[in-house]
Amino acid sequence: MSATFLELSAVSKRFSPRLSLGERIAAALGGDVETRTVHAVDGVSLTIKAGEALGLVGESGCGKTTLGRIAAGSMAPSEGIVRLDGVPVIGPGPHPRKLTTRIQTVFQDPFASLDPRMRIGDIIAEGPIAHGLVSKDAAAALVGEWLGRVGLDPSFASRYPHMFSGGQRQRVAIARALAMKPDILVCDEPVASLDVSIQAQIVNLFLQLRRELGLTMLFISHDLGVVRHICDRVAIMYLGRIVEIGAAEAIYGDPRHPYTRALLDSVPKLVIEDGTNVVFKPIQGELPSPLSPPRGCHFHPRCPIAMDRCRGEIPALKASGTQSAACHLAPT
Numbered sequence: 001m002s003a004t005f006l007e008l009s010a011v012s013k014r015f016s017p018r019l020s021l022g023e024r025i026a027a028a029l030g031g032d033v034e035t036r037t038v039h040a041v042d043g044v045s046l047t048i049k050a051g052e053a054l055g056l057v058g059e060s061g062c063g064k065t066t067l068g069r070i071a072a073g074s075m076a077p078s079e080g081i082v083r084l085d086g087v088p089v090i091g092p093g094p095h096p097r098k099l100t101t102r103i104q105t106v107f108q109d110p111f112a113s114l115d116p117r118m119r120i121g122d123i124i125a126e127g128p129i130a131h132g133l134v135s136k137d138a139a140a141a142l143v144g145e146w147l148g149r150v151g152l153d154p155s156f157a158s159r160y161p162h163m164f165s166g167g168q169r170q171r172v173a174i175a176r177a178l179a180m181k182p183d184i185l186v187c188d189e190p191v192a193s194l195d196v197s198i199q200a201q202i203v204n205l206f207l208q209l210r211r212e213l214g215l216t217m218l219f220i221s222h223d224l225g226v227v228r229h230i231c232d233r234v235a236i237m238y239l240g241r242i243v244e245i246g247a248a249e250a251i252y253g254d255p256r257h258p259y260t261r262a263l264l265d266s267v268p269k270l271v272i273e274d275g276t277n278v279v280f281k282p283i284q285g286e287l288p289s290p291l292s293p294p295r296g297c298h299f300h301p302r303c304p305i306a307m308d309r310c311r312g313e314i315p316a317l318k319a320s321g322t323q324s325a326a327c328h329l330a331p332t
């Protein structure tokens with residue numbers, strides 16, 4: 001196994017609101033215009049080792065897609081740096097440019113991510129030909145091989161995306177990414193838009209590809225259940241920060257952060273108690289706006305065990321065994 005790994009060091013991303021001319025004039029005149037910055041990602045550091053799948057889990061709006069785009073080198077962070085094999089991939093700058101093809105991405109929406117005017121074979125072969133990984137003559141064999149690996153018939157190469165279901169399109173998107181022979185695959189909610197039965201098939205495909213190819217992955221999902229099947233390690237994100245990270249067995253078996261515990265409790269499960277169906281216990285409250293995050297620990301307004309210290313002091317990630325939690329009350 002190569003020593004390739006992805007390292008994010010103190011990565012932050014802020015989005016400033018884009019104001020219209022009218023809003024800028026109103027703001028200059030002291031009018032009531034929203035000019036606050038969104039802190040989408042706030043000082044995240046993490047590493048992914050070769051052959052490892054790291055799951056990134058959190059509620060919608062907590063910054064997962066933004067962090068995934070920075071990790072994939074397709075968005076510049078406001079601060080911090082991403083390194084692949086120790087070599088900087090992307091850092092802060094006005095003109096973010098993807099500097100590497102060694103990281104490929106699979107997105108949530110298989111309907112939006114494939115060009116409807118291109119045949120499936122051309123969609124898969126385009127990148128490898130453009131980057132000199134395969135000659136035009138050898139491209140058909142490469143396409144056939146990858147269609148087979150993702151469970152599609154090689155004869156589908158001449159078809160167009162509209163002729164496929166959502167699950168089949170996601171298989172094509174996975175083939176397109178893997179045909180580039182990436183060192184790391186970043187998957188952003190790749191099963192979220194699919195029916196539950198199709199989700200299971202695509203989760204099984206990822207498991208099979210991991211076994212066959214030793215894939216290294218950053219696997220983003222709001223669904224702890226999906227991540228549990230696929231990932232060795234899991235990072236829990238809340239309002240731009242990683243609040244807990246560690247080996248999957250530790251995170252699921254012995255969660256240390258109250259937010260991780262709340263997320264695990266809110267996974268829908270059918271428990272029969274005294275003849276009553278206890279369906280699920282949603283997390284109390286809503287994710288606060290990233291425009292005005294709570295001081296101290298971002299989770300304190302929803303935390304059942306918050307103390308005064310949590311309202312003023314940001315907890316650092318503290319390691320204990322195979323996991324780290326950012327909670328003043330976490331055991332060390």
Ligand SMILES: Nc1ncnc2c1ncn2[C@@H]1O[C@H](COP(=O)(O)OP(=O)(O)O)[C@@H](O)[C@H]1O
Pocket residue numbers: 015016038039040058059060061062063064065066067290
């Ligand atoms: N291009 C953008 N411009 C302004 N705000 C953005 C942009 N992209 C994301 N955001 C904001 O950043 C926060 C995190 O978004 P996102 O990374 O998409 O979260 P997630 O993928 O976890 O749902 C949200 O509040 C979102 O509205």
Ligand SMILES: [Mg+2]
Pocket residue numbers: 064065066189
């Ligand atoms: Mg997202």
